[in-house]
Structures are given as structure tokens and as C-alpha cells.
Amino acid sequence: MAEDKNIFLRAKHRTYEGLTEDEEKQWRGPFCFIQAADPQLGLMKAWRVGDCDKGGDEWTEEVQLTKQAVEAINKLQPRPRFVVICCQFREEQERDLKNVLQAINPDIPLVFVSGNHDLGNTPTPDTVEQYCHAWGDDYFSFWVGGVLCLVLNSQLFFDSSGCCQLEESHEAWLEEQLQKAAKSSARHVIIFQHIPLYLKTPDEEDDYFSLQRSKRENLIQRFCRAGVKAVFSGHYHRNAGGCHAGLDMVVTSAIGCQLGKDAHGVRVVVVTADKIIHRYHSLDQLSEKGMDEDLKKLLC
Numbered sequence: 001m002a003e004d005k006n007i008f009l010r011a012k013h014r015t016y017e018g019l020t021e022d023e024e025k026q027w028r029g030p031f032c033f034i035q036a037a038d039p040q041l042g043l044m045k046a047w048r049v050g051d052c053d054k055g056g057d058e059w060t061e062e063v064q065l066t067k068q069a070v071e072a073i074n075k076l077q078p079r080p081r082f083v084v085i086c087c088q089f090r091e092e093q094e095r096d097l098k099n100v101l102q103a104i105n106p107d108i109p110l111v112f113v114s115g116n117h118d119l120g121n122t123p124t125p126d127t128v129e130q131y132c133h134a135w136g137d138d139y140f141s142f143w144v145g146g147v148l149c150l151v152l153n154s155q156l157f158f159d160s161s162g163c164c165q166l167e168e169s170h171e172a173w174l175e176e177q178l179q180k181a182a183k184s185s186a187r188h189v190i191i192f193q194h195i196p197l198y199l200k201t202p203d204e205e206d207d208y209f210s211l212q213r214s215k216r217e218n219l220i221q222r223f224c225r226a227g228v229k230a231v232f233s234g235h236y237h238r239n240a241g242g243c244h245a246g247l248d249m250v251v252t253s254a255i256g257c258q259l260g261k262d263a264h265g266v267r268v269v270v271v272t273a274d275k276i277i278h279r280y281h282s283l284d285q286l287s288e289k290g291m292d293e294d295l296k297k298l299l300c
Contacts (some may be wrong), residue, residue: 010136029145037234
């Protein structure tokens, strides 16, 4: 495998080099970023054959779709400030993922968000350590143009029974960050986590694709108190989400395997002084036409 280039700068010490508060706390005007979710090499075949444990031994389709996404992102003008990818792959697929992502413009930082196919539905100290070695910290904060972003390890919300001490550390860090966010000068506060808080409404029943109701209610209250404007997630392989108490829950469908009727795609997010506006773009749309003109006008 080729040596990692600057695009694979890893989050460490709970922050991201080049995107620190000292460097990026000042608002400099509107910007955009890309949220991509679930390339998940091998799932398309696994889903077709009905064996998600052993059927995912081929992933040519997902590699090609991810290449298409990278090529389309590289052509966007203005250039996205960063690309956030919610969920990566199992260990044996790491090489192919990194080879595909090597082609992204090195001026666009890649931000990785850990998920169930990285850490397991019940993470352990070993799976977390393996992820951090390959991709960087499993949770951290960074700043972009006056906007504070928190990247969380939502597997620790879902089931921390295999790593209680790691969950306690994550919780202490999160509470500290939320308290700082409430007092900060950030224009907006945004959260990225793999598992959504909910799919449609906060009072929905528990589901594999969202956090348990008691956990989500606690997090929603805390996020709102801290002034968080939006939570961006993947995991569902369909577009979904809602808004509650001024907090947007944005669930983005997959680059790879679709479990609903959405096209393979990514989400383009525009951040203005007052709003966070987002729209899902199919890969074909993004490749052929770029981002929607109404979003582009917000960046002028």
C-alpha cells in the first residue's frame, strides 16, 4: 500500500492538525463541506446473497462508486473545506479504501467518523485501538472558519458493555466539550456521529439504526443546551432525519449499498452566518452538474 499522504493526517490528541481553534476560530464567510456515509466495501454483494457476515467478499462496485465520489468532489467549485466520512470498513478492506481516497485533492482534509463496521456493534479496547491506529482518534474536535465540530464515537452510546472505561473517558470529554461550546464564540456547533439519534422523531421506538430512546433523549437535551445546530449521521443507508427544538438530525444515505430507494450519493452542506443548509446529491448529479446552483449562490 502506498504511503499515506497529507490527506491521511490523523486526528490525535483529540484534535485535527490544521483545524484547531487557534487557526480556525474566526468566521471568514460562508463555506461548504461534504458528508459521505457508508461506502462499506462488500455490502452490496452481501445484501444480494443474503449473508452479511460472509457474503461481502467482493467490492468492485463500491470501489467504483467511491472513485466516482472522489472525482466529483475534486471538481467542485468552490472547493469544500473538508470531507467527512461516516463509517469505514473492516480491516481486510482498508487498503482498497485508502487507495481510492489517495486521489482526493490534498487541500481537502478528510475527517473520519468511526462506526459499527470499524469497531463492532459492541466495541472493545482492541477494536478501538485498531481503529485509532489506522484512522486516528475515535473522537475529537476541530474548527473550520469559526464553526466548532465534534466527532463522536456513537458505538459507545449504543453498547459500551465491552469497554466501560473507554465510555467513561468519552463521556467526560464530551461533557467538557459541550460546556466549552455553550460559552464559545463559535458561529455554529455541529456534531458528526455514525449512528443517528433518531430516524424520524425523537419519540420513536428503539431501532437497530438509531440510538436507544433513553440515550437519545439525554443527548438531545445536552446538545440543545450547548447550542448544537445539527447532528450528521449515516448508518441507515437511506436518507432520513428531522428537527426538534432547533436541533437538526440529518441522516445521510450511502455511497455504497442502498437499503431504500435513494440513489448512491453524498450530502453537500453549506454553512452561512445564520444557517446550515444541506442537500443530498446523487453521484451522477454531482459528477455531471456539480452542486445545486441555489446552494452555490449561498457561497458567493
